Amino acid sequence: MENKFLFDDSIIVRFISLFVIGAILFTLVWYLSYYFLPEGILQGKTGSAIIVGSDVAPTMLEEWGTIVMYNLGALFLIVMVNLIRYLDRFPLGYITPLGLIALYAVFLGTN
Numbered sequence: 001m002e003n004k005f006l007f008d009d010s011i012i013v014r015f016i017s018l019f020v021i022g023a024i025l026f027t028l029v030w031y032l033s034y035y036f037l038p039e040g041i042l043q044g045k046t047g048s049a050i051i052v053g054s055d056v057a058p059t060m061l062e063e064w065g066t067i068v069m070y071n072l073g074a075l076f077l078i079v080m081v082n083l084i085r086y087l088d089r090f091p092l093g094y095i096t097p098l099g100l101i102a103l104y105a106v107f108l109g110t111n
Helices: 011-036 047-052 060-083 092-109
Strands: none
Touching (some): 011 092, 060 092
């Protein structure tokens, strides 16, 4: 199955199609999380909160370095995922923004 809008030669068409998919996903996940998930379900349970923890570094420079290193690791992971193609050239890079949209919708829906 090939989606002609996500693979169009025009970047405007690809952007608008991904935006529409993201808006529909956001609305659906927001609605479902608002009505069916308990309040504050993500509090302290996201990947970054588990990895980094709640301890504060003794110096500001060390805290800044920790934040930068974790962000560089996440950036590297996102870039690597964008280079992978799946099932007839479907870029896995589309999953990254859609996943973040869904996570944000759960965050807003559960307060």
